[in-house]
Structures are given as C-alpha cells and as structure tokens.
Amino acid sequence: MAPPVHERITARWSRVVQDAAVSHGTLVLLVAPDQLLEVARSLKAEFGFDLLLDVTAVDWPARNPRFDVVYHFYTTRDFVRVRVKTRVAAATPVVDSLISLYEAARYSERECHDMYGIEFRNNADLRPILLYEGFVGHPLRKDYPKHREQPLVPYRK
Amino acid sequence: MSADAPLPNPIRPAFGPGEHAGTTVVSIGPSHPATHGTIQIIAELSGERILRADVHCGYLHRGFEKECESHTWHNLIPYVDRLNYCSALINDFAYCDAVEKLMGIEITPRCRYLRTLLAEYSRIADHLTCTAAALMELGAMTAFLYLVTIRDYVYEHLADLTGARVTYSFGRIGGLARDLPDGWLARLEEILREYDVFVGRVHGLVDRNRIFIDRMRDVGVLHTAEAINWGFTGPVLRSTGVPRDLRKDTPYLAYAELDFEVPVGIKGDNYDRYYVRMREMDESVHMIRQLVARLPPGPLSVDDRRCVLPDKHLVYTEIESLINHFKLIVDGPDVPAGEIYSAHEGANGELGFYIVSVGGGVPYKVHVRAPSFVHMGGVHRMLEGYQLADLVPTFGSINMIGGECDR
Numbered sequence: 001m002a003p004p005v006h007e008r009i010t011a012r013w014s015r016v017v018q019d020a021a022v023s024h025g026t027l028v029l030l031v032a033p034d035q036l037l038e039v040a041r042s043l044k045a046e047f048g049f050d051l052l053l054d055v056t057a058v059d060w061p062a063r064n065p066r067f068d069v070v071y072h073f074y075t076t077r078d079f080v081r082v083r084v085k086t087r088v089a090a091a092t093p094v095v096d097s098l099i100s101l102y103e104a105a106r107y108s109e110r111e112c113h114d115m116y117g118i119e120f121r122n123n124a125d126l127r128p129i130l131l132y133e134g135f136v137g138h139p140l141r142k143d144y145p146k147h148r149e150q151p152l153v154p155y156r157k
Numbered sequence: 158m159s160a161d162a163p164l165p166n167p168i169r170p171a172f173g174p175g176e177h178a179g180t181t182v183v184s185i186g187p188s189h190p191a192t193h194g195t196i197q198i199i200a201e202l203s204g205e206r207i208l209r210a211d212v213h214c215g216y217l218h219r220g221f222e223k224e225c226e227s228h229t230w231h232n233l234i235p236y237v238d239r240l241n242y243c244s245a246l247i248n249d250f251a252y253c254d255a256v257e258k259l260m261g262i263e264i265t266p267r268c269r270y271l272r273t274l275l276a277e278y279s280r281i282a283d284h285l286t287c288t289a290a291a292l293m294e295l296g297a298m299t300a301f302l303y304l305v306t307i308r309d310y311v312y313e314h315l316a317d318l319t320g321a322r323v324t325y326s327f328g329r330i331g332g333l334a335r336d337l338p339d340g341w342l343a344r345l346e347e348i349l350r351e352y353d354v355f356v357g358r359v360h361g362l363v364d365r366n367r368i369f370i371d372r373m374r375d376v377g378v379l380h381t382a383e384a385i386n387w388g389f390t391g392p393v394l395r396s397t398g399v400p401r402d403l404r405k406d407t408p409y410l411a412y413a414e415l416d417f418e419v420p421v422g423i424k425g426d427n428y429d430r431y432y433v434r435m436r437e438m439d440e441s442v443h444m445i446r447q448l449v450a451r452l453p454p455g456p457l458s459v460d461d462r463r464c465v466l467p468d469k470h471l472v473y474t475e476i477e478s479l480i481n482h483f484k485l486i487v488d489g490p491d492v493p494a495g496e497i498y499s500a501h502e503g504a505n506g507e508l509g510f511y512i513v514s515v516g517g518g519v520p521y522k523v524h525v526r527a528p529s530f531v532h533m534g535g536v537h538r539m540l541e542g543y544q545l546a547d548l549v550p551t552f553g554s555i556n557m558i559g560g561e562c563d564r
Contacts, residue, residue: 026498054498132167139220153165
C-alpha cells in the first residue's frame with residue numbers, strides 16, 4: 001500500500017510535475033529544471049524530507065535532453081523515499097544547487113559534476129572530489145571510453 | 158617531465174597558508190597511519206587547535222561505477238564486495254536485493270534468514286574492526302588484541318563457509334552460493350560465547366577508564382539536526398540520540414520478525430559512537446541467536462532459471478540446462494528495464510544501490526550511495542574547534558572505508 005504522503009505530494013505539485021509514478025514503492029517525480037529548487041524546498045519544509053541521500057545523473061546519449069539528474073530524499077519522520085528527476089540538455093547541463101537546503105548536497109553535487117559534468121548553479125565549490133585536478137572529461141558519460149588513461153604521473157618505462 | 162620536477166598536486170586546497178596571521182596550514186595524509194584509508198585533510202591550525210579542515214577523498218577511486226556498466230549482473234558481485242570490505246556480505250545482499258526487486262523475485266525463507274544472519278555477523282566484524290582500530294590509536298593495545306581475536310574467529314569461520322576471509326562473493330541473485338557446512342552453527346555459538354568473554358573484558362578495561370573518557374567525551378560532538386542536514390546515517394546519527402535504523406524503520410530481509418533494540422547515544426561525541434557500536438554488536442548477537450533458533454529448512458535459491466544457475470549434474474546431462482548455464486554466464490541474467498533505489502542498513506549507515514536497467518544482461522547504470530562518502534562531506538564539522546590530536550579518534554569513530562568512499 002502506498003503511503004498517504006505520495007498522494008499529498010502529487011496533489012500539491014500536480015501543477016509543475018511533468019510525470020509522477022510509483023516505481024518499486026518509491027514515488028518518482030519528474031520536474032523541469034527551473035522548478036527543482038521549489039519542489040525540493042517544499043519536500044523539506046512541508047513534507048518533512050529532511051535527508052538528502054544522493055545526487056547522481058543518468059546519461060542517455062541518444063535522447064534530447066540528454067541527462068537525467070536524479071535526487072533521492074528520505075524522511076526520518078515517515079520513513080518514505082522520494083526520487084526527483086529533472087532533465088537537462090548536453091549543451092546547458094545546469095540545475096540549481098540544493099546546498100541552501102541540504103549541506104549534504106555539497107559533496108554529492110561535486111561527485112555528480114566530476115562524473116557527468118552537470119553544473120550546479122550557486123554551488124561555488126565544484127572542485128574535483130573523486131577525480132584529480134586537471135582530469136579531462138567526465139568518466140561516467142557514455143561517450144567516455146572505459147580504457148582511456150590519464151595518468152597524473154608518467155608510467156615508469 | 159624530468160625526474161627532479163615536482164609532482165603535480167592532485168588536489169586544490171580550499172585555503173592556503175598566510176590567509177590569517179598566526180595560523181599554520183598543514184596537510185595530513187593521504188598516506189598517514191592514523192587515517193586508515195587514503196584520505197587527505199588540509200587543516201588550518203591555531204596552536205594545536207583545528208580552525209578549518211578541508212577533506213579530500215578519491216585516492217582510491219578505481220572506476221567502480223564505470224566498470225559495472227560493462228559486466229553482467231552476476232559479475233558485479235565480487236566488485237560490490239570490495240566497497241566496504243569490512244562487511245562485504247552486507248554489500249552483496251544489498252546489491253542482490255536491488256536486482257531481485259527489479260526482477261520481481263522473492264527469495265526463499267531460508268535464504269532470507271541466512272542473509273540476515275550473515276549480515277549481522279558481518280556487522281559484528283565491521284564494528285570490531287572500527288572499535289579495535291580506534292582503541293589502538295589511543296594506545297589501548299590490549300583492547301585491540303581482544304577485539305581482533307574475535308574478529309579473526311569470525312573471519313576464519315566465514316572462510317569455512319565461503320572460502321575467503323574478507324571478500325566472500327557469497328551472494329547470488331536469487332539466493333546464496335551454498336548452504337551451511339556441517340557443524341557451522343555449533344562453531345557459531347562457540348564464537349558468540351567467546352565474544353561475550355572478550356568484549357566483556359574490553360568493557361571492563363575501557364568504559365570507565367579516566368584516560369579514555371578524557372579523550373573521547375565531549376570531543377567531535379555532532380547534534381542531530383546538523384547530522385541529518387549533512388547526510389549522516391548509521392551509528393554516527395544514532396550516537397546523537399535518534400533511533401533511526403533502516404532495520405527498524407523500513408524492515409527488509411527478516412528484521413521485522415526479530416526482537417532487537419536500536420541503541421542510541423546522548424551527546425553525539427566520540428564516546429557515544431564507541432558505545433553505540435559496542436551495544437549494536439550485542440544486539441547483533443541477540444539477533445543471530447534468534448535466527449539460528451528459527452532457521453527454516455528448505456531450498457536456498459529460488460527456482461528461477463532467469464538468474465539461478467542449474468544444478469551441475471543437469472548441466473552435464475541435458476542440453477537445456479547446458480544452454481541455460483552458458484546463457485547465464487555469457488549473456489548474464491535478463492533483468493527487465495526499470496530503475497530502483499534499494500537501501501540496506503550497512504555497518505556505517507545507509508548503503509543504497511540506485512540501479513538503472515534497460516533490459517538485458519548488463520546494467521545501464523549502477524550508483525552506490527556510500528555512507529563513507531557522504532560522511533566525508535561532513536566530517537570537518539566534527540574536527541573543527543578540537544585539538545589536532547583529537548583528529549585521530551574522531552576520524553576513527555566514523556569508520557571511513559576507502560573502498561566504498563572512493564569507489
């Protein structure tokens with residue numbers, strides 16, 4: 001049985017949510033990039049989603065817009081998870097940062113920027129986190145070859 | 158690059174020396190005996206007090222998520238073992254659970270109980286490692302040896318079951334690699350009794366030890382609201398006083414059928430994190446005894462040829478099973494298109510797998526919500542304002558595991 005909060009969220013945001021579905025027990029909301037911050041703020045303030053679990057992206061090279069940016073939220077009050085997705089194009093992979101709502105977004109957004117090249121507006125610290133300074137490209141994009149090597153220090157002969 | 162040229166710096170510190178008069182900026186790590194994994198902390202010090210800390214991870218990054226996209230679903234099991242290698246079985250089961258949900262598979266009751274048992278056994282090994290290392294770094298060598306003695310019993314015992322001491326590759330989509338060998342449960346009860354003895358001694362040595370309390374109490378304090386805001390979960394969040402535990406809140410495996418408590422701290426300091434882990438191990442022992450008493454008989458793996466390998470004697474005697482075997486090994490199990498986020502309570506916090514499938518034998522995307530990585534994003538809040546020497550026990554109390562942090 002779906003938790004009642006699913007229906008309340010869908011009803012509250014029916015205006016901006018482009019698609020809402022329950023997938024394996026998790027409510028999935030698809031919103032436009034410019035609505036993301038507003039929806040996240042409401043999830044936190046009105047529905048008690050106080051834990052930002054995760055920020056990542058999915059690359060669909062053949063699709064336009066190319067990237068899904070995916071967020072997972074959890075409420076420590078009702079024990080429910082919500083997945084919020086937004087789609088951005090390869091030419092302007094920009095979404096608003098959630099650091100004004102969740103400090104946890106800082107590291108997760110850095111990782112997502114590393115791996116997919118998504119820009120998070122208003123997150124001033126998008127330094128590499130899992131990669132190193134000077135790394136070229138975004139390794140989890142589908143067009144980044146798995147075997148490409150970029151050694152920081154030349155290999156020994 | 159000539160041999161004498163300085164090596165390029167892989168990181169860009171958030172701040173450098175000379176910004177404030179009278180402060181010193183030091184770089185700790187990435188290869189430092191007290192940081193367990195390879196992690197680098199740039200710290201600005203006033204005297205011996207840490208004013209600011211900038212934490213850099215990634216030295217152990219090995220492209221786990223990229224690698225996942227070109228191997229079959231089954232081939233990933235040895236990889237997920239190497240995320241949190243202190244409790245590899247929990248990773249195995251969390252991953253298998255996510256894939257099984259995508260495939261719509263419900264595992265057998267015996268498998269469900271055994272996975273729960275092994276997950277709790279792994280949690281004990283993980284907490285023993287963390288607590289032992291943290292105590293050793295404070296000079297408590299005897300306590301370290303007591304705890305590691307038990308951990309070695311556990312490792313050897315798991316080696317009897319799985320053939321490996323640390324990275325077991327024991328989970329299978331739809332079941333487990335094999336059933337328990339004869340006498341395994343008898344030895345388990347022996348080890349649990351030894352556990353009571355040795356952990357009891359550590360309690361006696363440490364809990365009310367003046368030196369230990371002075372080093373741990375009111376150090377690295379984290380409050381609940383702040384912990385949640387920075388994404389902390391697991392023992393670190395519970396040490397701040399809230400009983401948030403996925404085993405209770407969103408029960409999976411057999412946890413809904415078990416009697417156990419969720420220990421919490423009172424202040425969210427290093428002492429509470431030590432004590433929460435010690436108490437959690439007791440609860441795990443309590444759960445394991447219930448699981449052993451109620452372990453149901455029956456098959457271990459589901460009867461589903463989409464993912465479970467056919468019996469060897471069938472592979473050798475009938476063509477359908479031979480083809481089935483080949484198809485599962487070469488092409489991989491056919492997981493229907495879809496996406497899922499599935500989380501288990503790992504030893505250090507919420508371990509989530511976000512998996513996207515487009516159908517076929519290879520994942521389209523596997524993302525791990527690794528508690529250690531999220532915790533590294535907020536660890537500076539527990540370091541700033543305390544002494545440089547406190548960095549060691551505070552960092553130890555989080556149990557950052559490089560394998561899952563850097564992936």
